[in-house]
Amino acid sequence: MPKIIGGSLTEHREQTRQKLFAALTSLMSERGFDAITLADIASAAGIGRTAVYNHFPDKESLLIAFITHETEQYVATLERALDGVDDPVEQLRTYVRQQAQLKRVFHLAPGPDLRSVLSRGTIARLREHAEVVEDILRRILTAGIDSGALPAQPIETTVPLVNACLSSRGIPDEGRGREAAILATETFVLRAVGAL
Template identity: 30%
Template sequence: MPHVESAGLRERKKQRTRQAIFAAALRLFAERGYDETTIADIAAAADVSPRTFFAYFPSKEDVIFAEIDDRLAEVQQRLARRASGETPLETIRQSVVEVMQALVTEQGEHGPVQVRLVLERPALQARALQRMHEAQQEVQQRIRELCPGLGEIEAVAIAGMAVGAMQSVVTHCRQGGLDPGTTRAALDRALAIVESGLRSVPALNEPIP
């Protein structure tokens, strides 16, 4: 038991350090500009060494996508947890709801900075597109594992709908500087639209054994 508790404590400490680096980076990008902010600046602001920075992020670009990377990882983990008696559609919905809540809770002042940087910089746009493609592929794989009877095209379409809808709405809300309550309402509406379409797929409505 002490070993498990120690491992959990280390993981929480790592997550706090990662969050501190992310927050420091976004604050400096907003205050000084992206090009003017160095990795050494970010490390100093987060009270870590540059070596520690690289232990968490391969590059300055990767910091910008830290939040969405974390949320997508959570979606994949949730989809991998098959609850007996729950339909695949219910599992997908709960996965998205949990991530929506985290996105709204954590958006703070960083959201508009993230969106502005990505929209202004072609290199970051390309990285965002690559991440979106990878995320859809990962979610597609998890959905097919969750629902083996699902066809390939159906899985591709479902992953695209779920990931694309959430990403588009979050970007829209953050670009417009909308408050958390309005953002959550917009995400709930997007989820309802996606869910309405997914109800037409029979395999998603059959309970997991």
Template identity: 35%
Template structure:
């Protein structure tokens, strides 16, 4: 029988560490076997825990998926903040954002939106989507700063951020499945996004 491994520290630290093990196991199962193979038993086995332990933290697969979305968003935001720290301009921030997002798609394969929508239902999908809204707000702020600084062509920052995310999202599945080369994809998408924003590329400014 699998048991909770001994984790030193306070009860809160123990609980946090166990919760993280479960959510990392969710990511591993989806990456290797697909979201259709995601079960409480499979997650427990991958985490090295008894299934009852997983149920102590999450009542069902739906709750696991929503918590996983929040966990992955927080992880990515931390990594993205570090990448943006060395960017001096909005253009450099956009480049860093695109590079970080595409690299994350390749490193951490995620199920397609329709698959998640089927599993979660409309309410669950909206709840999960709410956890990734900080990314949209961050990208909107970068675009707004670029427009105000004259680096980007005038546009509605929020609407433009949605378009950029749609462009990036189209690469999620191909990169996650290894169907596209990360370096080539990053160069192609970065050039496209910069041109769409009216930013300067290697060929000069592209006003759209």
């Protein structure tokens, strides 16, 4: 019988999932999603290959679970940052700054773009996670337009344009230029939506 880590079966399952998530992100940053196998991930996590199947039937399921977890964590962090910020322009600044804090593991991973190596079903499920974050931006922009802080504009066009600005690789992960890049991005987005 395999050794249980943590104080309970629930803790064991969660700790195992966290190890698998960490291994997935590490391997993706080294080789890209298409170049790794579930066996590679199990080995990097220090978990028996067959034990992985108790958690995930394949690596796409693992990827979806990881992104679900990360999205839930990010949305909770974003909502906490927005809590108590009433001005829609300040909410938009907060949204931009929070987006800048995200690690771009999947955008920076070597190998082909994930959309070219995943099944249609997985791509659709990943898109659902992006929509959760887009709904927050949609809410901010709508409040800005309704209050008169932003000019009227087509929200369904503006949301992907704003997020395209924020998903670029133009913001360094660290160093002297990071804060300047965040400020420049923030200013650009605010001008683009008519807040400045």
